[in-house]
Amino acid sequence: SKWVYSFSKEKTEGNKDMKNLLGGKGANLAEMSSLGLPVPPGFTVTTEACIDYQKTKSFNDDIKKQVEEALKLVESSTGKTFGGGDNPLLFSVRSGARVSMPGMMDTVLNLGLNDETVEALSKKSDNERFAWDSYRRFIQMYANVVMGMSHSLLESTLEDLKEAKGVDSDTKLDAKDFKNLVKVYKQIIAQETGKKFPTDPMEQLWLAIEAVFGSWDNPRAIKYRQLNGIPGDWGTAVNVQAMVFGNMGDDCATGVCFTRDPSNGEKKFFGEYLVNAQGEDVVAGIRTPAPINECSKNDSNRSEKTLEEYMPKAFAELTDLYQQLEKHYKDMQDIEFTIEANKLYLLQTRNGKRTAAAALKIAVNLEEEGIVTKEEALMQIDPEALNQLLHPRLDPDATKNIIAKGLPASPGAGAGKIVFHSDDATSMHENGVKVILVRQETSPEDIAGMAAAQAILTARGGMTSHAAVVARGMGKPCVAGCSEILVDSKNRTMIVGDKKYVEGDFITLDGGTGEVIEGEVPTLDAEINADFAKFMAWADEIRTLRVRTNADNPEDSETAVKFGAEGIGLCRTEHMFFEPERILAVREMIFADSTSHREKALKKLLPYQKEDFKGIFKALDGKPVNIRLLDPPLHEFLPHELEDKKELAEYIDVELKTIEEGCERLHEFNPMLGHRGCRLGITYPEIYTMQVTAITQAALESIDEGVDVRPEIMIPLVATAKELSILREILVATIEQVRGDKEFNYKLGTMIELPRAAITAADIATHADFFSFGTNDLTQTTFGLSRDDAGRFLTEYISKSVLPSDPFVSLDQEGVGYLVKFATEQGRNANKEIHVGICGEHGGEPKSIDFCHRIGLDYVSCSPYRVPIARLAAAQAVI
Ligand code: ADP
Ligand code: MG
Ligand code: MG
Known part of the structure; x- marks a missing residue:
């Protein structure tokens, strides 16, 4: 079988649709190559080879042979030779999984150098400094990635050297310095690993490929996969590619760019670059990069020379290429490039990570520019990502004491206690403490800590630094490159100006402005802008599934309507009972010893309920409102504290003993x-007749006030x-009596939340105007799984793949979903008019929504903030 795919001007075997086999990077390198773009030639060893390698921990003969053949093609394409000769070929060895896992796995650059080839490179390039800089870089990366040495050991040797020479940048070191460094590096490596640094380039190559395959299972890659739900059996591909050099002199550079602004989506070409530098220098935050053009400038780099000014020809070419790439991929691209002696090369392109706000703007703009269709635009956004848009920002009226300003790397506002270490962030978060992770710069090891933090602050690094990219992906606020703060993570302090902050102090970050603020600043809910409205209107145009909301009071109802809810799918009346001035009347009702006493207590509750319903009818004017009659066991309303019991005894004028006995009597083992x-x-029956009376009176009064009411009364x-x-x-008799001769339309139906109800849906449907599937209880009762306690073992069930996911989060389509489908069919057969929806948590979860669409439900209902998510998911279900 075929394990190796070449890409070069002469011969390219892969394309962009082969991500599963070639990884994202490899597939796109092949695609760019066949488009005739300037990509250094190379080859990709497939993900299948990775899986094969993982099984046997060795390479089979076919793989070996195919790598050697592909290598010859690169030699002939470049006119260089690997491992010798006077024009040595060097390789980069790059990992690349199906989906991009930024910085999660390792790359080795300048592979193929040894004491002989470095001399040849020096002679050929007529640049001794460059050759030895490349050599020391190679040794540094190789020792870390392949030989397993910690990064810091060789890094600190370099830092010491810079300090000794009194320089602040690698660019100020010369050939002699690098020669010495190489010698010292080799000594340290021999000491630390007991091994000699390998001199045979072929051996270097195989060990590097092995290391990349092995890196698929390093702890931080495993953590990243866990956080992002990426299966462990996908494997990574390895890309072996001819090196081009951004570190050959002042006519060389390397950089990263986005075809649009990844923070807000504006149509601005945007990026950063470094002169005379290589590879990771830009993203690692070691040197702070310069803007590629005017619109990439920010407050801290306003005076620096842009790539556009510095290398106008290469910049013009880059501009032309990014436009081509965006049109070709029909999406915003994140591009890595290197300029060697004024000649531009593309090293990577991928659909760029972006904030949700940017994703929305980009999708809308791409449609307006005629690059994508409405359907394609709708498919570009993960419904869950809309969550970010609906998230809090700083209250503009709050006073804020801004102590520093960094780059606005990822928008949103977050407040919490300062922590300086990722593991502290994780453990404090587990204890329910909100934290802000403050670091000099972040690295992939910080992933878990970043996930645990409310927001992230770094002192170094640009808009494309690790912290910035990862935070945007997570939807976390991030302020990066805030050079005014001095981070001392060892002593757990942060100094700003003359003030010292210690671990546990509160700060607030505004990732949209880059502000670092002392203390905890209040936040406000998100606003909905014109792009959002336009995009959601497309979703509404396409979807057939209606979206309602679960709301129990007028305020939530209003929020939901603002977010596009087309009705209420579930109004839980018991929430109205818990208000302090009502609970006494509820308890009186429960402890009543006769029907007439119970009715007396219920009468007190009636006006409250009526007012609540009127408020909700008004908010929903003309839209259906599904009201569920009292559902929880009375047990839930009982007083627990002695004080409450005494108060109740006094209120209804009985002995405390009576109350205590009553509590005992009402106790249930399995409520x-x-x-x-x-x-x-x-x-x-008097409980439900009171509720229905309140609904009817509220409806009649609302109608008189000019409100269009459409109540649906639901029996749980x-x-x-x-x-x-x-x-x-x-209940029908009660309604008839209350309304007298007034016109009033309503529906009366039921919740289907017990397996028996689903199985006998045909019978039930003859008495119901609608069904609403209560999938929370239906999941609980179908699985025989307590939704309040199952968390204890469900996580283990999921990690052991006993269940594919939490059935309370994503509907179990085979089991619970089967009941929903069956009951819908049976119900519709028995009663053609019946209206069917779902009101469990699943109503806001994209996969479950797709299922509801496929089985032909009329609507889903979810919490107000998830309404836009459901609208988009329902549209995607159609496309
Ligand atoms: P990551 O997946 O972490 O982005 P890459 O494989 O893209 O890792 O490599 C990181 C960087 O190394 C690239 O951005 C690029 O600057 C540099 N690099 C990779 N391949 C080459 C090459 N063939 N020539 C020059 N630089 C390279
Ligand atoms: Mg890359
Ligand atoms: Mg229920």
């Missing part, structure tokens, strides 16, 4: 399967058709 839902309605926890038919009769 969630107990005296609740329609079972309360059957045993205490029905198991049998009989329960529903009994209650329907009672």
